[in-house]
Amino acid sequence: MAVAVVLLSGAPFHGGCCRHKVFLSLLGPLLSNSKLYSSYRRPGAEPKKKLSWQNADFSFKKSIDHLKTQLSLLTKETQDYLQGPGGHPLSQHVLEQTRVLWQFRSQEDLNKWVISSDVEIGGKSKVYIKLGRNNQAALLYGTLNTEVPRDGETKYSGYCSMRSRPAVGSFNRKKYYDWSNFNSLYLRVRGDGRPWMVNIYTDPYFSHQKDDLYSYFMFTRGGPYWEEIKIPFSKFFFSSRGRVQDNQHPVWLDKASFLTLGLTIGDKVDGPFQLEIDFIGLLNDRAHREEFAYETYDKN
Amino acid sequence: FTASLLLGTTMTISSNHWVMAWAGLEINTLAILPMISKSHHPRAIEAATKYFLTQATASALLLFSSMINAWQTGQWDITQLTNPTSCLILTSAIAMKLGLVPFHFWFPEVLQGTSLTTGLLLSTLMKFPPITLLYMTSPSLNPTVLTFMAILSTALGGWMGLNQTQIRKILAFSSISHLGWMTIIISYNPKLTLLNFYLYALMTTATFLTLHSTKASKLSTLMTTWTKAPALNAALLLTLLSLAGLPPLTGFLPKWLIIQELTKQDMA
Numbered sequence: 001m002a003v004a005v006v007l008l009s010g011a012p013f014h015g016g017c018c019r020h021k022v023f024l025s026l027l028g029p030l031l032s033n034s035k036l037y038s039s040y041r042r043p044g045a046e047p048k049k050k051l052s053w054q055n056a057d058f059s060f061k062k063s064i065d066h067l068k069t070q071l072s073l074l075t076k077e078t079q080d081y082l083q084g085p086g087g088h089p090l091s092q093h094v095l096e097q098t099r100v101l102w103q104f105r106s107q108e109d110l111n112k113w114v115i116s117s118d119v120e121i122g123g124k125s126k127v128y129i130k131l132g133r134n135n136q137a138a139l140l141y142g143t144l145n146t147e148v149p150r151d152g153e154t155k156y157s158g159y160c161s162m163r164s165r166p167a168v169g170s171f172n173r174k175k176y177y178d179w180s181n182f183n184s185l186y187l188r189v190r191g192d193g194r195p196w197m198v199n200i201y202t203d204p205y206f207s208h209q210k211d212d213l214y215s216y217f218m219f220t221r222g223g224p225y226w227e228e229i230k231i232p233f234s235k236f237f238f239s240s241r242g243r244v245q246d247n248q249h250p251v252w253l254d255k256a257s258f259l260t261l262g263l264t265i266g267d268k269v270d271g272p273f274q275l276e277i278d279f280i281g282l283l284n285d286r287a288h289r290e291e292f293a294y295e296t297y298d299k300n
Numbered sequence: 301f302t303a304s305l306l307l308g309t310t311m312t313i314s315s316n317h318w319v320m321a322w323a324g325l326e327i328n329t330l331a332i333l334p335m336i337s338k339s340h341h342p343r344a345i346e347a348a349t350k351y352f353l354t355q356a357t358a359s360a361l362l363l364f365s366s367m368i369n370a371w372q373t374g375q376w377d378i379t380q381l382t383n384p385t386s387c388l389i390l391t392s393a394i395a396m397k398l399g400l401v402p403f404h405f406w407f408p409e410v411l412q413g414t415s416l417t418t419g420l421l422l423s424t425l426m427k428f429p430p431i432t433l434l435y436m437t438s439p440s441l442n443p444t445v446l447t448f449m450a451i452l453s454t455a456l457g458g459w460m461g462l463n464q465t466q467i468r469k470i471l472a473f474s475s476i477s478h479l480g481w482m483t484i485i486i487s488y489n490p491k492l493t494l495l496n497f498y499l500y501a502l503m504t505t506a507t508f509l510t511l512h513s514t515k516a517s518k519l520s521t522l523m524t525t526w527t528k529a530p531a532l533n534a535a536l537l538l539t540l541l542s543l544a545g546l547p548p549l550t551g552f553l554p555k556w557l558i559i560q561e562l563t564k565q566d567m568a
Contacts, residue, residue: 093465
């Protein structure tokens, strides 16, 4: 009888406790720092250890210097705006057929790129980047190791990549470029015969499309001669979270905001790799008439 | 979807009750969304999402303003909007619907994400119901707020369209600019607003259809259309000059009449 009374008196307490647990489990994702929909972090992204407000620096002198830098950037942007689209006259925008986006001549050019490998997921590949001979090219080199990390979750490993940093304007605003005049990517490289994957990430506005990527392959020769590889944008196929999608569509280049280019090696072969890159640019190949290389499905 | 668009437009322009007008606007919004996202490209989906969010917010504000007016005055008649708070909220709702400054940021992005024919519908047919509501409530609205928004729209529409290379964005900014002209005169002579709108719709339709037939969506493509269709290119030149408001062409007429009316009101 006493036990029953204790149990009965404890029932609302337990019920409240259960309700409290259910409430917490529902609100758990909101209360924690991790993303609501996935904990997947893209290669090249640094692991977030500190919250953004914890990184705030309240030094007055630094903030004044930062403000001066941003105002000078804003002044330059205004002057470029007065000149024409992209800081160039309109005639140049309409008539240009080639444009060099990245070339590797100094450490500053190297700082515009971020290298990463499967070390983020516990792998053992190594990747380094440095300036080549006579500061005429960038040398991306390292060792690929396909040994799978023993964490019980990962099934595959062995990738290294190099991604360009997104361009930001004054006050950390996104910079928009119009690459619609061009239809091909032009790379002057000297590889070691290993195949690479070229990825284009167009930073979408909404978070549902943050995992979208446009990719194509770059096959290098191992010879001592430089290669000039042209990859038409019509060849890039669409994938999301690493899975090639059934609904394919061409990459739109009219709003190249945060459009970052990446080179990834992941050909499942252990061993060293090397890639020298002279420059990466855009080309308007008039002979290339293809709009899109893959079949698009009409819905409705 | 086209039939739904026509239904929604007809419902709004022929209604006397705020709820009917709101229902017509909602039908319009819902009907145009599949047309914007028809190509299923991520940019088209982005444009559709942006359009839905802004238009839904504007519709909610519109309903809110009519409810405040109904609570204060006891009636739902569109032409009897007398409560000042309602008028202010309605002004912001209509500005959001139309794409007037400072609620214009969605318009160029949405137009850029859609095809030219859907862009035509967004620039002409979808503007008609909100302009009708503005026309019906114009005696009650605050002229200062309308003038402020109109001047900003005209100025920003012109300046922001300067360095654009995509034609749809240029036409979006042109639309914002023309809406500024329509809005500035609505408190003094609403019929000039309607005249401006009809002529703008005619010129924009001609422009969009010409660009659609020549498949020109950027400036560099437009530079070479004269080789493919010289007569059409010449007609497009005249239509664009008319949109700009050059004197001997039709587009100058509404601007002239608006400036004349503003001069009479000691504003020009």
